[in-house]
Amino acid sequence: MRILYAVQATGNGHITRARAMLPALQQAGISVDFLFSGRPREQLFDMQCFGDFRHYQGFTFKTEAGSVKRWQTLKAAGVTQFFADVRSIDLSGYDLLLNDFEPVTAWAAKRQKLPSLGLAHQYALRYRLPGTRKAFWLKRAIDTFTPLDRCLGVHWQAFDQPILPPLLALNAIPPTPSDDQQPFVLVYLPFEVTDQVVHWLQSMPGSRFMLYADVPDVAYLKNVILRPLSRETFPRDLHQSHGVICNTGFGLCSEALMLGKKILTKPLSGQIEQYSNACILEQMQRATVMQAFDEKLALSWLEQPNVAPVVYPDVAQHLARWLKSGTDLQGTQLVARVWQEVSQRSV
Known part of the structure; x- marks a missing residue:
């Protein structure tokens, strides 16, 4: 199995998730190539583990003093370059696109009919979570930004949706x-x-x-x-x-x-x-x-004390084995199994 793992590099959290997934995918015998967009290549750091990864401009948001600047974000969007990149990228030879909120490959996969799976925190926001009740447009916006065949969200709770716990490689630190x-x-x-x-x-x-x-x-x-x-x-x-x-x-x-x-x-x-x-x-x-x-x-x-750790399982290992198996395509059994393990660890 050969996959392209495409990552939105605007925030370090997306890259951290990819760092956690990489060894799990390799242990499962899955061949993986990486692509990053959303941040200039020269601003990416400590990327050696990803090998000879590809890079595209993609989209990002502009901020100033702790606020998103919408007009500056639109001005810097580079729509012409985006569509040129979507048309130019060749996805032949891959069995699956694994996409962490990266738009260039999502649209290219749709165009080239490559099966695609979204894995990102943003995909949890496709559902009516606390703080999103008035954002009726959010699901459509996410699905337009990265049009994918199926999605798994990532969050601290399941919210009775196809959402996995956080993917982190803390044991390696x-x-x-x-x-x-x-x-x-x-x-x-x-x-x-x-x-x-x-x-x-x-x-x-x-x-x-x-x-x-x-x-x-x-x-x-x-x-x-x-x-x-x-x-x-x-x-x-x-x-x-x-x-x-x-x-x-x-x-x-x-x-x-x-x-x-x-x-x-x-x-x-x-x-x-x-x-x-x-x-x-x-x-x-x-x-x-x-x-x-x-x-x-x-x-x-x-003045407050620290709190008890929240114990999550090794989600990356569960996910890599699930991808390798090719069963339970919507991830329903995977999600239930992982959160059951969370409950058992919390006892």
């Missing part, structure tokens, strides 16, 4: 001690203005913060350690942290849940996915949500 044993909070707010984040964190001098951002070198700014993005140091610091401050993307929040880290989260304004995630985390009583950089709220959150 060694909990090695950090260079600095003093307590700190991990901060990752990629859609915010870094200087503004630093100023806010410095207003709480009684705590130490490890802030990851798009910077070239490490900087020590009073009680804030500013670090460049890194797949080597970030997982280590996540393990060692005493809590996580982040936007409300699915990937990092999932990692924090599975490691038992308390979460203070600021959903990206104008982004329905992060708004829904924030609503669900609040309902689960697993995060404190802030709409702006609130010092009083943050100080109260800093």
